[in-house]
Amino acid sequence: MPAMSPARASLTIGAWPAVLATGLFILVAHYVHIAAGAPLDFLILETSFALLFLVAGAVAWQRRPTSYTGPLLVLSSVFWTLGSYGPTGIEPIWAVGFAFEGYYDVALALLALTFPADRLAGRARVVWTVLLGAFLVRSAGRLLLSDPPRTYPESFPDGPSNPFAILESRAAFEIVEVTTSVVVLVCVLVIAWLAARRLLQSRSLTRAVVGPVLVASAIAMGFAAVEAFDTAWSTAFGESFLTVPESVAVPAGWLVPAGRAIVPLAFLLGTLRLRASGGPLPAITARLAHGDAPEEVDAALAAYIENPELANLLTSQLAELRASRARIVAAGDAERQRIERSLHDGAQQHLTGIAMRLEEARQSPGIDETLARRLDDAAAELRDATNELRELARGIHPAVLTEAGLEPALATLARRSAVPVDLHLELDGRLPTATEVTAYYVVAEGLTNVARSAHATRASVTVERRDGGLAVEVRDDGVGGADPVAGSGITGLHDRVRALNGQFRLDSPSGKGTSLEVWLPCE
Amino acid sequence: MRVIVADDSAVIREGVVRILGAGGAEVVGQARTAEELLSLVSELAPDLAVIDIRMPPSDTAGLRAAVRIRDEYRGRIGVLMLSQFLEPSYALTLLADGAGGVGYLLKDRIADANELLDAARRVAGGGSAIDPAVIDEVVRSRATQERLAVLTAREREVLELIAEGRSNRSIGERLAISVKTVEAQVATIFSKLGLEADPDDNRRVLAVLVYLEGRG
Numbered sequence: 154m155p156a157m158s159p160a161r162a163s164l165t166i167g168a169w170p171a172v173l174a175t176g177l178f179i180l181v182a183h184y185v186h187i188a189a190g191a192p193l194d195f196l197i198l199e200t201s202f203a204l205l206f207l208v209a210g211a212v213a214w215q216r217r218p219t220s221y222t223g224p225l226l227v228l229s230s231v232f233w234t235l236g237s238y239g240p241t242g243i244e245p246i247w248a249v250g251f252a253f254e255g256y257y258d259v260a261l262a263l264l265a266l267t268f269p270a271d272r273l274a275g276r277a278r279v280v281w282t283v284l285l286g287a288f289l290v291r292s293a294g295r296l297l298l299s300d301p302p303r304t305y306p307e308s309f310p311d312g313p314s315n316p317f318a319i320l321e322s323r324a325a326f327e328i329v330e331v332t333t334s335v336v337v338l339v340c341v342l343v344i345a346w347l348a349a350r351r352l353l354q355s356r357s358l359t360r361a362v363v364g365p366v367l368v369a370s371a372i373a374m375g376f377a378a379v380e381a382f383d384t385a386w387s388t389a390f391g392e393s394f395l396t397v398p399e400s401v402a403v404p405a406g407w408l409v410p411a412g413r414a415i416v417p418l419a420f421l422l423g424t425l426r427l428r429a430s431g432g433p434l435p436a437i438t439a440r441l442a443h444g445d446a447p448e449e450v451d452a453a454l455a456a457y458i459e460n461p462e463l464a465n466l467l468t469s470q471l472a473e474l475r476a477s478r479a480r481i482v483a484a485g486d487a488e489r490q491r492i493e494r495s496l497h498d499g500a501q502q503h504l505t506g507i508a509m510r511l512e513e514a515r516q517s518p519g520i521d522e523t524l525a526r527r528l529d530d531a532a533a534e535l536r537d538a539t540n541e542l543r544e545l546a547r548g549i550h551p552a553v554l555t556e557a558g559l560e561p562a563l564a565t566l567a568r569r570s571a572v573p574v575d576l577h578l579e580l581d582g583r584l585p586t587a588t589e590v591t592a593y594y595v596v597a598e599g600l601t602n603v604a605r606s607a608h609a610t611r612a613s614v615t616v617e618r619r620d621g622g623l624a625v626e627v628r629d630d631g632v633g634g635a636d637p638v639a640g641s642g643i644t645g646l647h648d649r650v651r652a653l654n655g656q657f658r659l660d661s662p663s664g665k666g667t668s669l670e671v672w673l674p675c676e
Numbered sequence: 677m678r679v680i681v682a683d684d685s686a687v688i689r690e691g692v693v694r695i696l697g698a699g700g701a702e703v704v705g706q707a708r709t710a711e712e713l714l715s716l717v718s719e720l721a722p723d724l725a726v727i728d729i730r731m732p733p734s735d736t737a738g739l740r741a742a743v744r745i746r747d748e749y750r751g752r753i754g755v756l757m758l759s760q761f762l763e764p765s766y767a768l769t770l771l772a773d774g775a776g777g778v779g780y781l782l783k784d785r786i787a788d789a790n791e792l793l794d795a796a797r798r799v800a801g802g803g804s805a806i807d808p809a810v811i812d813e814v815v816r817s818r819a820t821q822e823r824l825a826v827l828t829a830r831e832r833e834v835l836e837l838i839a840e841g842r843s844n845r846s847i848g849e850r851l852a853i854s855v856k857t858v859e860a861q862v863a864t865i866f867s868k869l870g871l872e873a874d875p876d877d878n879r880r881v882l883a884v885l886v887y888l889e890g891r892g
Contacts, residue, residue: 497760498685498730501783506687508787509695516789532787539784543762553763556736561765564889568764568817575819576890 168214168223172207175230179203182234189243198407199237202414206230206257209417220271225264226417229257248315252296258377259285261416262341265348265370268363277347284340287333294329298322327388334385338378345374362423369419376412383409478652479587486550486590493550496542504539508532554593558583562593563616571604572612572629579617588673591649592616592625598642599627599669607631607667622655622675628668635661646671677800680716682707682738683728683758692726692758692786699793710737717745722753724800728783729759729766739766746770746778754799758783764814764889767806774882779805779841804841804881811839814888823890826868834861839884843877 183200207230214223236257238250262284266277273281296317348371352364386394397405514520515528546552554562560578567574583589596614603612609631616625635643643659650657650671661667679701683689693703704720707713709732717725725745731738742755756779757770767780779799785807786792795805814820815836824832830851837847844858851858866873871887874880 501760502685502688505783505787506685506691508784509687509691512787512789513694536784536787543760547762552735552761553765556739557763557765557769561763564765565763567819568813568889570818573818573822 168211168218168227171224171227172211172214175207175210175227175234178231179207179234182237185243185246186237194403194407195237198411199233202410203230203233203237205414206233206417209420213420222264222268222271222420225260226420229260229413229417232256232260245316248296248317252292252317255377255380256288257413258337258341258373259288261370261373261377261413262344264416265344265367265374268366268370277344280340280343280347284337284344287336287340290329291333291337294326294333298326298329330388331385334381334388338381338385341374341377341381345371345378348374365419365423366416369416373413373416376409379412380409475652475654479654482591482649482652483587486587489550490555493546493552496546496549497552501539501542501546504535504542508535508539511535551593554589555586559589559592559616562589563596563614566593566596566600567614570600570612572600572607572609574600575611575613577613577615577617580623581618584623584675587653588623588675591653591655591673592623592671594649595625595646595669595671596627598646601642602635602669603627603629603631603667606635607633609666618675619672623673625671625673626668628666630666632663633661633665633667634663635659635667677701677724677797678704678720678722679724679726679796679800680705680707680713680720680722681726682710682713682716682731682741683726684708684731685728688728688758688783688786692792695786695789695792696726696796699789699796701793701796709733710741713741714744717749717753721749724754724756724796726756726758726796729757729761739769742770742778743772746772750775751777751802754778754796754802756781756796756799756805758786762809762813764810764885767810768882768885768889771804771806771882771885774804774876774879776802776804776876776878780807780810781805782807782809785809798841802878803843804878806840806881806885808836808840811836811885811888814839814885817888817890819890820888823869827865831861831865831868834858835865835884838862838865838880839888841877841881 179200182203183196186196186199206226210223210226210228210230212223213220213226217223232253232255236250236254238247238254259281262281263273266281267273296315297319298321348367352360352367352371355363383394511528511532515525515532520528551562551565553565559580563576563578567576584592596616600612600614603609607629609629612627612629614625614627616623618624647657650673653673655671655673658670659667660670677700679696681689681692681696681703683692689706689708693706696703701724704722705716707716711733713725713727713731725742727738727742727745729736729738729742731741739757742757745753746755754777755770757766758781759766760783762782770778770780772778777799779795781792781795785795798805815824815832824835827835833851834847837850842850844855844862848855848858863873865871869887871883874883
């Protein structure tokens with residue numbers, strides 16, 4: 154079954170209009186309740202819970218504008234207020250409220266199943282769809298099959314008349330009510346179990362970030378189960394299964410709905426906890442700094458990636474990583490240059506000095522023939538050593554690259570390539586050292602690979618200014634099939650290019666030659 | 677032959693001075709930096725400056741000083757560059773327009789006193805001297821090898837000697853053939869490679885090197 158993700162575009166209507174409209178709705182409902190003479194506990198608690206959902210929704214919406222956690226919490230606030238119809242005694246409000254009460258459970262179920270990834274798939278998707286279906290059928294029954302309410306019999310001694318009813322059938326109403334409540338009971342229990350399982354399977358850092366909301370959602374589902382069971386029981390048998398003493402009736406009556414209110418509370422606490430010492434954010438920062446457990450950090454970050462604080466943190470960490478990577482590469486290059494210089498200016502000069510002394514000795518008058526031959530042998534060996542040293546120094550860092558630029562350095566690479574190379578260079582003057590050195594290594598490694606494994610008859614190297622940077626291309630007409638993973642040289646090259654914020658592409662279809670394309674910035 | 681020797685390494689400088697002195701040249705000054713070299717050159721007006729490519733204050737100071745002397749004292753002071761780098765591009769930089777009076781020798785070459793003296797005399801006399809190793813480096817390119825396939829082995833030998841900056845007479849002596857034969861072969865080589873024949877020894881060095889480097 155494909156994953157379902159509600160259209161994110163619809164969330165762009167903006168948090169504030171939705172939050173303000175909901176706030177206004179709560180306010181109006183509150184005044185209607187006051188006017189209807191609702192009891193004080195009802196006025197205080199009912200409104201507090203609605204506002205709690207609303208505040209949490211606003212915070213979530215603002216922190217993760219593209220996630221639907223915020224909208225779901227705001228929607229829960231609306232459903233909460235809609236379900237607070239009890240004391241009004243106004244018939245249409247009563248009818249609509251009775252029909253649509255408890256829908257916050259559908260919203261919270263979605264939260265329990267999808268927080269924070271916003272992905273609903275597989276079993277979770279089935280069970281949530283069934284839950285929504287049961288709620289819709291129950292609403293239809295309550296709206297269209299009228300029956301005197303049992304919830305607040307004191308408000309409607311004569312039984313209110315339902316203006317929306319099309320069929321007055323107590324039996325039909327009770328069948329729908331009991332059936333849907335049982336389905337809801339099963340669904341919310343499964344959802345609670347799924348949420349708990351997901352929490353237990355998540356890794357420790359992820360759990361630290363998303364744990365509070367998942368635990369609260371699972372608990373809310375538990376309370377939803379209790380309520381569904383009680384609705385089914387009381388409809389079927391005419392009295393509540395849970396009978397409590399009169400003295401604790403009011404607090405006990407509030408306990409079940411209050412169970413749901415811990416979800417917004419958990420969200421708010423989780424948000425506060427994010428930055429607290431010992432909370433997930435310091436832990437994430439610490440692990441990032443150590444380059445530790447990237448997978449786990451990733452998973453945890455998925456939860457709050459749209460959170461601006463974390464996004465900023467990540468961006469700055471990433472920029473710092475990039476800069477330090479570039480610095481490491483530059484430091485390596487500088488070190489190679491230093492070694493090359495010390496080989497040329499130190500060791501090689503000394504060898505030349507020795508060669509001159511040998512020659513001097515060789516030219517001394519009346520020299521023994523055997524000795525002369527030995528000196529000649531020594532001089533020949535010394536010449537080989539000098540040549541080897543020169544090649545070694547060039548391999549470490551080509552001095553001509555630093556001193557005269559890319560053009561002569563690349564000409565040498567082309568000249569020394571085992572495969573004939575067509576060299577096309579379009580450069581205007583010198584470029585930043587890092588760009589030149591990297592371009593040099595790209596061509597060097599590219600040509601080495603051509604010679605080593607491409608079975609090519611020709612190669613071409615193109616280096617030109619493009620898009621404010623430097624484009625480097627090495628192509629051959631060989632067998633292709635170059636594996637970017639197998640050759641550590643290519644991997645190293647890729648890292649080097651990425652360190653400069655450049656682009657790297659290796660295209661090597663089997664039998665169709667290889668092309669290595671690199672773009673490097675010139676800043 | 678009045679010579680100034682410039683090298684920041686005392687070992688090399690003393691060795692060069694010794695060889696040149698033994699070969700009959702008069703070493704009139706020694707420099708350790710590019711600045712010292714330039715002021716000595718303007719003060720002493722030698723016939724030849726033997727210059728280390730890498731000298732203080734910066735990496736290419738020696739090369740830049742050499743180019744400056746070549747341009748400022750055109751035809752009057754020869755410039756012989758001693759280099760640790762097997763880089764044809766440096767040699768080409770020094771050759772410039774092929775007016776002569778320049779040389780590019782690898783440092784290890786100076787162990788052979790005769791090679792150094794020979795190059796020094798040629799450059800001081802307004803000729804060119806390019807290290808054979810540099811010519812080998814240029815010729816080793818696969819693309820160049822392909823282009824040189826039209827030449828016989830002997831013609832290639834002659835071509836490489838031309839590139840070193842040798843005159844027809846010197847080539848004839850080296851290969852033990854007559855100057856007339858050399859002249860004939862030079863004409864064949866130039867026509868085979870599609871190069872314009874140039875009687876000037878220095879300009880033909882440049883033409884051949886540019887051709888061999890594939891920059892023509």
